[in-house]
Amino acid sequence: MVGEIHDHDAVQALLQRVLGMVRGGQAEALYTARDRALTRFANSRIHQNVTDHDASLRLRLIDGERTGVASTNRLDDDGLQRVIGQAAAIRDHAAPNPDQAALPGRNGQPDPSLGYVAATAKADPELRAAGARSVIAAGEAADLEVSGAFSTETSTLAVANTSGVAGAHTTTQAKLVTVMMGEGGASGYAQSTRTDVGAIDASGVGEDAADKALRSADAGELEPGEYDVILEEYAVATILEYLSFDGFSALAVQEGRSFMELGERVMGDNVTIWDDGNDPRGLPSTIDYEGVSKRRVDLVTDGVATGVVHDAATARRAGTTSTGHALPSPNTWGPISWNLFMAPGSSSKDAMLANTERGIWVTRFHYVNIVHPKKAILTGMTKDGTFLIENGRIVRPLRNFRFTQSIPEAFSRIEAISSQTRLVEAEYSGITARVPALQIRGFNFTGVTGREEGG
Amino acid sequence: MNDLIQRALDAAERAGAAYADIRIVEREAESLTVKNGALEAANSDHSEGFGVRVLVDGAWGFSASALLEPEEIERVTRQAAAVARASGLAGGDPVVLDETPPQVGRYVTPHQEDPFSVSLDEKLRLLFEADAAMARVDGINVRQSSIECGRERKTFASTQGARVEQEIVEAGAGIDATAVNASESQSRSYPNSSGGQVVTGGFEAVRAMDLAGHAEQIAEEAVALLDAPQCPSGRMTLIIDASQVGLQIHESCGHPIELDRVLGYEASFAGTSFLTLDKLGALQYGSELVNIDADATAPGGLGTFGYDDEGVPAQNVPIVSAGRFVGYLTSRETAPVIGRSSMGSSRAWSWDRIPLIRMTNINLRPGDAGSLEDLVADTRDGLLISTNKSWSIDDRRLNFQFGTQIGWLIRNGKRTQMVRNPTYTGITPQFWGSCDAICGPDEYVIWGVPNCGKGEPIQTGHVGHGAAPARFRDVQVGVGRW
Ligand SMILES: [Zn+2]
Numbered sequence: 001m002v003g004e005i006h007d008h009d010a011v012q013a014l015l016q017r018v019l020g021m022v023r024g025g026q027a028e029a030l031y032t033a034r035d036r037a038l039t040r041f042a043n044s045r046i047h048q049n050v051t052d053h054d055a056s057l058r059l060r061l062i063d064g065e066r067t068g069v070a071s072t073n074r075l076d077d078d079g080l081q082r083v084i085g086q087a088a089a090i091r092d093h094a095a096p097n098p099d100q101a102a103l104p105g106r107n108g109q110p111d112p113s114l115g116y117v118a119a120t121a122k123a124d125p126e127l128r129a130a131g132a133r134s135v136i137a138a139g140e141a142a143d144l145e146v147s148g149a150f151s152t153e154t155s156t157l158a159v160a161n162t163s164g165v166a167g168a169h170t171t172t173q174a175k176l177v178t179v180m181m182g183e184g185g186a187s188g189y190a191q192s193t194r195t196d197v198g199a200i201d202a203s204g205v206g207e208d209a210a211d212k213a214l215r216s217a218d219a220g221e222l223e224p225g226e227y228d229v230i231l232e233e234y235a236v237a238t239i240l241e242y243l244s245f246d247g248f249s250a251l252a253v254q255e256g257r258s259f260m261e262l263g264e265r266v267m268g269d270n271v272t273i274w275d276d277g278n279d280p281r282g283l284p285s286t287i288d289y290e291g292v293s294k295r296r297v298d299l300v301t302d303g304v305a306t307g308v309v310h311d312a313a314t315a316r317r318a319g320t321t322s323t324g325h326a327l328p329s330p331n332t333w334g335p336i337s338w339n340l341f342m343a344p345g346s347s348s349k350d351a352m353l354a355n356t357e358r359g360i361w362v363t364r365f366h367y368v369n370i371v372h373p374k375k376a377i378l379t380g381m382t383k384d385g386t387f388l389i390e391n392g393r394i395v396r397p398l399r400n401f402r403f404t405q406s407i408p409e410a411f412s413r414i415e416a417i418s419s420q421t422r423l424v425e426a427e428y429s430g431i432t433a434r435v436p437a438l439q440i441r442g443f444n445f446t447g448v449t450g451r452e453e454g455g
Numbered sequence: 456m457n458d459l460i461q462r463a464l465d466a467a468e469r470a471g472a473a474y475a476d477i478r479i480v481e482r483e484a485e486s487l488t489v490k491n492g493a494l495e496a497a498n499s500d501h502s503e504g505f506g507v508r509v510l511v512d513g514a515w516g517f518s519a520s521a522l523l524e525p526e527e528i529e530r531v532t533r534q535a536a537a538v539a540r541a542s543g544l545a546g547g548d549p550v551v552l553d554e555t556p557p558q559v560g561r562y563v564t565p566h567q568e569d570p571f572s573v574s575l576d577e578k579l580r581l582l583f584e585a586d587a588a589m590a591r592v593d594g595i596n597v598r599q600s601s602i603e604c605g606r607e608r609k610t611f612a613s614t615q616g617a618r619v620e621q622e623i624v625e626a627g628a629g630i631d632a633t634a635v636n637a638s639e640s641q642s643r644s645y646p647n648s649s650g651g652q653v654v655t656g657g658f659e660a661v662r663a664m665d666l667a668g669h670a671e672q673i674a675e676e677a678v679a680l681l682d683a684p685q686c687p688s689g690r691m692t693l694i695i696d697a698s699q700v701g702l703q704i705h706e707s708c709g710h711p712i713e714l715d716r717v718l719g720y721e722a723s724f725a726g727t728s729f730l731t732l733d734k735l736g737a738l739q740y741g742s743e744l745v746n747i748d749a750d751a752t753a754p755g756g757l758g759t760f761g762y763d764d765e766g767v768p769a770q771n772v773p774i775v776s777a778g779r780f781v782g783y784l785t786s787r788e789t790a791p792v793i794g795r796s797s798m799g800s801s802r803a804w805s806w807d808r809i810p811l812i813r814m815t816n817i818n819l820r821p822g823d824a825g826s827l828e829d830l831v832a833d834t835r836d837g838l839l840i841s842t843n844k845s846w847s848i849d850d851r852r853l854n855f856q857f858g859t860q861i862g863w864l865i866r867n868g869k870r871t872q873m874v875r876n877p878t879y880t881g882i883t884p885q886f887w888g889s890c891d892a893i894c895g896p897d898e899y900v901i902w903g904v905p906n907c908g909k910g911e912p913i914q915t916g917h918v919g920h921g922a923a924p925a926r927f928r929d930v931q932v933g934v935g936r937w
Contacts, residue, residue: 042719047550056502070499099491125537255635332490367847404936
């Protein structure tokens with residue numbers, strides 16, 4: 001058992017001990033640990049307040065072309081013996097896989113200072129309750145129902161293998177999210193995600209959401225159709241999240257389901273998107289689940305598809321090396337782009353608004369999904385602040401729209417990109433993206449949300 | 456274990472808890488995936504630990520740990536109480552639990568063949584047979600076959616005297632074939648997409664699927680889809696196969712009847728619900744043919760158990776009766792809001808998560824429209840669609856859009872031209888109001904959904920949906936530009 005689950009020396013000692021206990025063949029020991037606390041509030045009170053603390057070990061054993069994997073969160077001697085026995089039993093009975101990649105070898109050491117702030121690791125329930133109170137106060141001052149969550153967590157990922165990999169990285173993350181709702185269907189949203197809990201301005205988050213909510217009340221109808229749009233950063237980040245699932249992985253390209261045709265123009269020449277786990281302007285994650293240090297990958301450069309992220313398996317097939325984007329291997333999902341960035345432009349949301357004759361302002365999207373992977377057609381709903389723009393001004397709030405739109409097509413019609421960017425964490429996946437706001441000529445809205453009274 | 460449980464409950468009372476419960480959980484899972492003729496992944500996972508939930512001064516606290524030892528249990532319990540006190544700092548009304556009498560009992564999923572006793576060789580044989588059958592079809596780029604087995608042993612005890620032990624056994628499998636050309640990537644799956652079909656029960660369920668026996672057909676369909684015409688756009692009569700009806704129930708009925716969503720507890724993440732409290736007993740949710748039950752007792756359903764994670768016995772309660780909305784999914788905390796006791800749908804993903812309101816098996820009762828082929832024969836013109844591909848629905852669960860893997864035009868009561876990329880969209884009560892036929896009991900299957908995400912930190916729910924193919928009139932299909 002590791003006394004302190006985030007102590008790198010103790011963790012490496014555990015991993016080396018496990019590797020030493022394995023008889024024959026190659027082995028990889030993957031360790032993940034998390035201390036997480038989360039305070040949720042709704043109807044202006046805290047209704048859920050939880051902490052959890054767990055560490056687990058995943059062992060991959062390879063003998064020739066046979067592989068077995070087993071995992072456990074029992075890290076005492078009995079637990080370790082058992083997990084080794086299970087992985088070995090699977091390995092020894094497994095069918096050979098001639099296509100499997102070798103374990104990665106020793107590669108760069110991550111910068112331990114990246115992505116870790118002690119104040120976040122030490123945050124207590126009183127601090128989170130105080131943040132919740134600030135948000136609730138901002139909402140109640142505007143006569144809104146307030147809900148949200150304030151979380152702080154410390155995570156450690158460590159990998160050691162018999163080919164010399166021995167890496168570990170500990171990160172912290174704090175996240176405050178709120179949705180505020182009021183009379184007339186008013187709804188507003190704000191999010192702040194940081195490595196340092198001290199950088200989260202709870203009152204500011206509350207005020208942003210309250211402002212949106214108040215402005216979105218008594219929304220009116222507008223016929224669905226193609227409209228010019230201003231997409232705020234939250235909406236842009238969600239699109240990038242789905243492009244990541246859809247096409248930024250080498251496996252998606254190798255299996256022919258990605259919109260990314262390497263070397264070809266896939267978007268407008270003002271679009272540049274990359275992945276960088278070492279950039280402190282994001283939420284750094286410096287090694288992957290195979291222990292490979294993350295490299296920056298230029299995904300789309302001036303509109304041209306220039307790269308995809310790799311793990312050891314996709315890299316082997318493509319005759320290249322891993323970029324450090326593996327999930328726990330082996331798996332069927334392939335590598336994933338986790339730390340996205342989109343290059344800023346020179347515009348501002350105010351300037352975009354002034355330049356819009358008639359269009360729709362979108363604060364964020366909800367429940368997006370991929371309709372057609374190869375064309376990167378996505379669908380989803382607008383949420384928490386959708387407004388009609390006329391003659392350079394926001395004239396009234398609109399009921400939420402459904403969009404069904406090919407993103408490479410829409411990203412070929414970007415008119416303006418803001419110079420300011422915002423760091424956003426995706427709702428479900430945890431993918432992060434630092435993105436600007438976008439003004440796009442022509443975005444296809446295919447439906448409007450239902451009325452309160454239903455059918 | 457009795458001693459450990461008592462320590463937690465005593466420590467909670469010493470820390471000022473008016474109520475406390477502890478869950479001790481051990482979960483094992485095994486998953487095997489064969490991809491393109493090779494064993495791609497073979498995993499065995501094991502996780503154990505406990506979670507303590509306490510109510511202090513009317514506010515909740517929860518803490519969990521993997522270390523099942525006396526001092527740790529006391530530390531975690533004290534931490535849960537401290538967290539509860541911090542919850543109280545934000546103010547608000549105190550939590551009041553319903554009057555469910557404390558239960559003492561034991562439940563084991565009925566099963567014939569323990570999935571963990573079936574050898575790896577035998578499971579791999581089933582997967583490689585299916586893979587080989589798909590490989591016999593020219594033009595398939597990616598073949599995937601998988602088997603998943605799970606077993607959860609858990610003990611629940613509360614300061615009110617409840618003491619429940621359960622062992623839930625699950626088994627599932629599925630196959631997918633994907634064909635690709637320059638502009639299209641088309642997949643077909645059996646028995647369902649997203650990993651196949653999963654049930655509570657033994658390995659007999661996997662054997663009964665006959666994966667290899669269906670492999671060639673789905674592979675041929677995937678190849679044919681590449682050259683099939685795009686699904687037309689317009690309003691038409693739509694027949695939806697049973698598995699997609701299951702997902703339609705999940706998104707447009709299962710989630711909006713979660714009473715915690717209705718009360719705003721999930722507003723900042725998953726969203727709220729159009730089924731507000733004033734709609735209970737009043738709203739015509741669907742046509743008179745539509746009868747939906749929440750049945751945690753249905754044999755084989757992935758949402759079937761003996762007791763929920765608050766110790767409430769599994770029940771079967773009506774949700775929609777002859778089209779009218781009559782019931783919610785509830786917990787001990789939320790049921791009193793509507794003047795009821797919990798109907799037993801509060802479940803946690805693992806030992807380190809609190810129980811949330813989760814679907815059980817949300818089942819659409821079969822109708823009298825006979826077989827799927829009978830229903831097609833009874834339909835002059837329309838579209839038949841099968842097997843989910845994409846899903847999206849708004850935060851109040853009104854405006855939905857689904858895509859399926861495959862469709863066929865119906866002309867004069869006959870299944871004719873295959874079409875690709877079918878999608879349909881609608882508004883929940885109008886859509887269910889347009890249901891004018893549901894196939895009979897022979898077409899009825901309880902589909903398992905093993906990947907329902909809800910809550911923060913997110914929890915993955917295992918739920919089920921009994922469904923038969925059904926017909927809907929005047930539905931918008933072929934959404935967007937292609
Ligand atoms: Zn769900």
